Amino acid sequence: LRSIRPGLRVEIAGDEDWEQHASIRRVDLHHLVRFDEHRGYVVTFKKTDPLFVLDLYQRAAPSILGELKIPGFSTYMHRLDENHLLAVGFDADGQGDFAYFDGIQIQIFDVTDLANPTLLHKTVVGTRGSGSEALMNHLAFNYFASRGLLALPMTICEGGDNGVYGDQLTFAGLMVFDVSLESGIAERGRLPFVDPQQANGTGATCGTWWANSTSLVKRSIFMEDFAYGLSDTQLKVAQVDALADVLKTIPLQ
Numbered sequence: 046l047r048s049i050r051p052g053l054r055v056e057i058a059g060d061e062d063w064e065q066h067a068s069i070r071r072v073d074l075h076h077l078v079r080f081d082e083h084r085g086y087v088v089t090f091k092k093t094d095p096l097f098v099l100d101l102y103q104r105a106a107p108s109i110l111g112e113l114k115i116p117g118f119s120t121y122m123h124r125l126d127e128n129h130l131l132a133v134g135f136d137a138d139g140q141g142d143f144a145y146f147d148g149i150q151i152q153i154f155d156v157t158d159l160a161n162p163t164l165l166h167k168t169v170v171g172t173r174g175s176g177s178e179a180l181m182n183h184l185a186f187n188y189f190a191s192r193g194l195l196a197l198p199m200t201i202c203e204g205g206d207n208g209v210y211g212d213q214l215t216f217a218g219l220m221v222f223d224v225s226l227e228s229g230i231a232e233r234g235r236l237p238f239v240d241p242q243q244a245n246g247t248g249a250t251c252g253t254w255w256a257n258s259t260s261l262v263k264r265s266i267f268m269e270d271f272a273y274g275l276s277d278t279q280l281k282v283a284q285v286d287a288l289a290d291v292l293k294t295i296p297l298q
Contacts, residue, residue, distance in 0.1 A: 079122045079124075079130075080101070081124055083100070083101050083102040084098065084099065084100065084101065084110075084156075084159070085097075085098075085099035085100075085101050085107075086098060086099070086122060086130065086156075087099065088118055088119045088120075088122070088132075088134075095112055095113070095114050096112065096113040096114075096115075096119070096154065096162055097109055097111075097112050098110045098111040098112070098156060098159050098160075098162050100159075110159040110160055111156075111158070111159050111160040111161055111162050112162070113154070113161075113162040113163065113164065115164055116136060116137045116138075116144070117134060117135050117136040117137040117144075117146070117147070117150055118134050118135060118137070118146075119132035119133065119134035119152065120133065120134045120135070120180045120181065120258075121133050121134070121179065121180065121183050121186055123186060123188055125153070125190075125224075125226070128155060128156055128157040129153060129154065129155055129156070129157075129165070129226060130153070130154040130156060131151075131152075131153055131188065131195070131224060132151070132152045132153075132154065133149065133150070133151050133152075133177070133179055133180060133186060133197065134149075134150055134152070134180065135147060135148070135149060135150060135180070135255055136148050136149070136150040136169045138206065138207050138208070145173065145207060145208040146173060146255045147169070147172060147173050147205070147206075148169045148170055148171040148172045148173065148175055148205075149169065149170045149171055149175050149176075149177055149180065149197075149199070150167060150168070150169045150170075151167070151168050151169075151170070151195070151197075151222065151230050152164060152165075152166065152167045152230075153165040153166040153167075153224070153226065153229070153230065165226065165229075166229035166230050167230070168222075168229070168230045168231075168232075170199065170201060170220070171199075171201040171202050171203060171211065171215075172202060172203055172204060172205035172206060172211040173202075173205035173206070173208070173209065173210050173211055174202040174205050174210035174211045174212070174251040174252045174253060175199070175200060175201050175202045175205075175211065175251070175253075176199075176200045176202075176253040176258040176259050176260050177197050177198050177199050177200070177258060177259075177260050178198045178258075178259050178260045178262065178263050178264075179197050179198060180255070180258040181256070181257075181258050181259070184264065185197070185198050185260075185262075185263060185264055185265070187264075187265045187266070187267065188224070189267040192267070192285075193223055193224050193225055194221055194222070194223065194224070194233065194267060194285065195221070195222045195223075195224050195230075196219055196220070196221050196222075196265040196267065196272060196274075197219070197220050197222070197265075198218075198219055198220075198260040198261070198262035198263060198264075198265065198274070199216060199217070199218065199219070199220045199235075199260055199262070200214070200216070200217045200249050200250070200251070200253075200259075200260040200261060201214070201215050201216040201217070202214055202215070202251035202252070203215050210251060210252040211251055212251050212252070213251070214241045214244055214249060214250070214251050215241055216235060216237065216241060217237070217238055217239050217241065217244060217247070217249035217260070217261045217262075218235055218236050218237040218238040218239070218261070218262055218274060218281075219235070219236040219238070219262050219265050219272065219274035219281075219288075220232065220234075220235050220236075221233040221234055221235075221236070221272055221285065221288055233285065233286075233288070234285075234286075234287070234288030234289060235288055235289060236272060236274050236281055236283050236288045236289070236291065237289065237291070238261050238262055238274065238276055238279070238281060239261065247261060248261050248276075248277070249261045261276050262274045262275065262276050263275055263276060263277065267285070270284055270285055270286070271283070271284055271285065271292075272284075272285050272288060276297075277297070277298075278296065278297055278298050279294055279295060279296055279297055280294070280295040280297060281293070281294050281295075
């Protein structure tokens with residue numbers, strides 16, 4: 046057990062397998078740990094999102110290299126390259142001593158300067174009550190590096206704010222984003238799975254608590270110029286450049 050600072054410590058199981066068993070404990074809620082060779086990234090949350098950058102090169106003396114405090118928190122983080130991270134999580138509305146989680150946020154972090162990590166790009170989708178399978182299950186997070194494309198299952202709810210859940214379902218399906226260090230995060234298109242006006246009984250609902258976040262679509266695949274979305278009941282496919290035009294729907298039940 047190695048203490049980094051009061052309330053934040055790294056537990057090391059053994060010299061041979063320490064990387065697989067290391068964990069972080071802090072006073073705030075701990076939402077994410079990511080290892081990248083001799084670096085570690087930790088996200089906690091109480092009312093802001095501290096992103097800690099850890100130096101794990103010296104196993105017996107781990108240390109904090111840098112820290113970034115921004116609204117919200119990340120639940121999954123993907124390595125774009127040695128100096129950049131792509132993350133998905135929740136935005137937040139500050140309320141003094143605490144914060145309400147809000148819409149789904151996608152962010153790019155720059156960790157070139159390990160002592161001073163920065164937020165490079167950010168976009169927010171929906172409001173409180175929106176959900177994505179990718180927020181709680183990394184297998185639903187689909188980044189196609191050679192094309193700079195990110196696919197995320199999404200249930201988008203609008204009308205929420207300051208702790209109030211949005212109750213206006215506007216989309217349930219697969220969203221695709223262009224991801225670029227230079228241009229940021231831009232929506233490419235949406236592969237719809239249900240009509241929001243006829244969503245009763247489909248499993249696409251608003252009002253989901255963040256820790257239970259899910260969505261109608263569970264997985265996705267990029268294959269050449271096509272994107273495939275998979276739910277429990279159907280498979281849909283569309284061209285990446287024309288996602289709203291579904292080419293084929295295959296029932297699974």
